[in-house]
Amino acid sequence: MFNRRQTLVLMGAAAAAALPLAAQAAPEQLKTLRIGWQKNGVLALAKGNGALEKRFATRGIDIRWSEFSSGPPLLEALGAGAIDFGPTGDVPPLFAQAAGGNLVYAGTYRGPPDGSAILVHKDAPIRSIADLKDKRIAFKRGSSAHNFTVKALRTAGLTLADISASDLAPSDAAAAFTSGQVDAWAIWDPYLAVAEKRPEARVLASGKGIVESWSFFLANGGFAESDGDILADLLDELRLVGKSAQDNLDETVRNLASITGVPEDIQRVVLTREGADLGKVAAVSPEAIAYQQELADEFFKLGIVPKQLDVSRIVWRRKQA
Known part of the structure; x- marks a missing residue:
């Protein structure tokens, strides 16, 4: 039986989203840098080792952390001004932009393609993507798993209309999968590694060869405009944290396990997948913009995103002195 406690330990309360937005409004002079994080990656490490607190201490800036279980609620808080900065996969920014959220793409990082997968029950007769026709698949709408599901189905000539989709957050999807309420589950690391x-779980297909693994750091638009120097330093520090972590994997495994509560053996799986590199924090490149624009156009044509988007319009570019 799937261990629900193992997935629940991964889930964080979207604390910032639960607070009145008015109370979260940015002060006239920035004294607190509000960061949304999830229980994985370089931001989790930075939270654990206090790197950002050290970097900004001499400037009188405090760091406030708010935990989220997935990208959509994080970006909702970001676009509304409840937080200043946070990470997400490829799809959540499209929904946030379509909803008119005040946010910008600030940086990128690349994860391993097989850090996402579609799981089925070990003894299920589902042996190929084509066998998912008319089956119940759980994934969080508006997440990177949404994109992966669309593209995986396409490899077998299927669309979302050929399945029964269940919009479930990771912990709820895990419970539904365990109890047999759904036939398959599209999910990302570290939930996948768990x-x-x-x-009882079997990987039907990973993201390798199906979807590129672009992820993004986003910032509140007002914060990026008024405090671009802080944003630039924040991204630079994350790059340094990631590079150091990648160069010391044994220590990183222990640290992430301590920070997140996810066991060391799970963390090692996540960090040693082919293509994993915590130091791949970079500026938003033309390649990344092109990828997001193609995804935005595709989701608009499919009727998933309600309006045509111009991704380049909300890309932050550091002002030159």
Whole structure:
């Protein structure tokens, strides 16, 4: 039976989103840098080792952390001004931009393609993507798993209309998968790495060869405009944290396990997948913009995103002195 406690430990309360937005409004002079984080990646490490607190201490800036379980609620808080900065996969920014959220793409990082997968039950007769036709698949709408599901189905000539989609957050999807309420589950690391350890779960298909693994750092538009120097330093520090972590994987595994509560063996799986590199924090490149624009156009044509988007319009570019 799938261990619900293992997935629940991964889920964070979207604390910032639960607070009155008016109370979260940015002060006239920035004294607190509000960061949304999820229980993985370089931001989790930075939270654990206090790197950002050290970097900004001499400037009188405090760091406030708010935990989120996935990208959509994080970006909702970001676009509304409840937080200043946070990470997400490729799809959540499209929904946030379509909803008129005040946010910008600030940086990128690349994860391993097989850090996402579609899981099925070990003894299920589902042996190929084509076998998902008319099956119930759980994924969080507006997440990177949404994109992966669309593209995976396409490899077999299927669309979302050929399946029964269940819009579930990771912990709820895990419970639904365990109880047999859904036939398949599209999910990302570290939830995926946890699930792979369970004897009843089987990987039907990973993202490798199906979807590129672009992820993004986004910032509130007002924060990026008024405090671009802080934003630039923040991204630079994350790059340094990531590079150091990648160069010392044994220590990084222990640290992430301590920070997130996810066991060391799970963290090692996540950090050693082909293509994993915590130091791949970079500016938003033309390649990244092109990828997002193609995704935005595709989701608009499919009727998933309600309006045509110009991704380049909300890309932050550091002002030159």
